[in-house]
Amino acid sequence: MTLAPPTSERTGAEADGAPAHDEIIPVRHPGRWVGAVVITVLFAMLVHSLVTDPRYQWGVVGQYFGSDLILSGLRLTLELTVLSMLIGIVVGVTVAVMRLSPNPILSKGSALYIWFFRGTPVLVQLFFWYNIAALYPRVSIGVPFGPAFVGGSTNSIVTPLIAALLGLGLNEGAYMAEIVRAGILSVERGQIDAASALGLSRLKTMKGIVLPQAMRVIIPPTGNETIGMLKTTSLASALSLSELLFSAQIVYERTFQTIPLLIVASLWYLIVTTVLTVGQMRIESYFGRSVGTPGGGRRKRARSYLRAALRFHVDAQELLTLGNSGRRGR
Numbered sequence: 571m572t573l574a575p576p577t578s579e580r581t582g583a584e585a586d587g588a589p590a591h592d593e594i595i596p597v598r599h600p601g602r603w604v605g606a607v608v609i610t611v612l613f614a615m616l617v618h619s620l621v622t623d624p625r626y627q628w629g630v631v632g633q634y635f636g637s638d639l640i641l642s643g644l645r646l647t648l649e650l651t652v653l654s655m656l657i658g659i660v661v662g663v664t665v666a667v668m669r670l671s672p673n674p675i676l677s678k679g680s681a682l683y684i685w686f687f688r689g690t691p692v693l694v695q696l697f698f699w700y701n702i703a704a705l706y707p708r709v710s711i712g713v714p715f716g717p718a719f720v721g722g723s724t725n726s727i728v729t730p731l732i733a734a735l736l737g738l739g740l741n742e743g744a745y746m747a748e749i750v751r752a753g754i755l756s757v758e759r760g761q762i763d764a765a766s767a768l769g770l771s772r773l774k775t776m777k778g779i780v781l782p783q784a785m786r787v788i789i790p791p792t793g794n795e796t797i798g799m800l801k802t803t804s805l806a807s808a809l810s811l812s813e814l815l816f817s818a819q820i821v822y823e824r825t826f827q828t829i830p831l832l833i834v835a836s837l838w839y840l841i842v843t844t845v846l847t848v849g850q851m852r853i854e855s856y857f858g859r860s861v862g863t864p865g866g867g868r869r870k871r872a873r874s875y876l877r878a879a880l881r882f883h884v885d886a887q888e889l890l891t892l893g894n895s896g897r898r899g900r
Contacts, residue, residue: 643817657739662746
């Protein structure tokens with residue numbers, strides 16, 4: 571038995587026969603407001619400290635921000651970043667393809683490479699390449715276990731710059747291999763089978779079908795790796811290589827103005843990182859275009875063609891199987 575409210579207490583909507591609606595009360599989130607206030611206060615305190623504290627020595631920061639030594643170090647940092655990433659990408663793509671190869675020697679060898687270079691610190695690898703002459707005093711090119719055609723002293727060949735490129739590039743290659751492998755595995759297996767049905771070789775399938783589609787998965791982490799490489803190049807200062815951080819260290823060891831020079835290096839890292847982030851977003855939007863945009867339709871048509879070829883191949887195999895079974899029955 572349900573008791574109805576008195577007639578005098580009914581609303582106009584209820585009196586007219588329309589269903590009554592409860593009043594909607596928004597959920598309050600006091601924690602959000604408390605967090606916003608705390609963050610605002612902390613940010614205001616930081617800005618006040620940056621503006622009023624003379625120990626930051628902004629005049630010194632402005633003096634050395636565009637100095638020749640700092641700009642020279644910045645240029646070397648950019649060169650190390652670009653060359654190391656190129657080495658890492660080339661090695662990573664090669665190792666990823668080997669990792670997915672049905673040949674067990676190639677697959678296990680690439681897995682061993684990834685295990686070793688991801689399992690040891692980058693700084694240790696840099697020191698190892700810098701001191702490689704202790705193991706191999708001379709480097710030569712020739713017939714394996716036979717005569718050498720060209721050779722020279724390891725110390726003269728593996729300079730600090732070469733040691734930094736080897737350490738950073740080969741280490742990055744191990745991480746890029748896993749990134750590229752994940753991108754390749756994200757492509758539908760049916761497209762690879764269809765390409766095989768069309769008679770395309772494994773290399774052509776990889777270059778023309780798999781890698782272009784895998785780029786949407788590969789690009790975002792590759793951009794993150796590039797930004798990380800920009801900062802990792804600071805480890806090359808341990809090899810007395812005059813990149814950005816080492817150039818700042820040269821100045822503050824002479825002037826004892828440590829904090830301002832570290833601020834100079836940090837500002838340049840932030841500027842270059844911002845530029846790389848914008849470039850990464852542009853590249854991601856290019857490779858992540860939807861099917862409705864120019865180029866998306868071509869990809870869609872290519873996929874439909876490949877699927878059609880795969881169905882044709884399967885139907886042809888079934889017809890051949892039925893035909894052979896019919897002959898046997900006769």
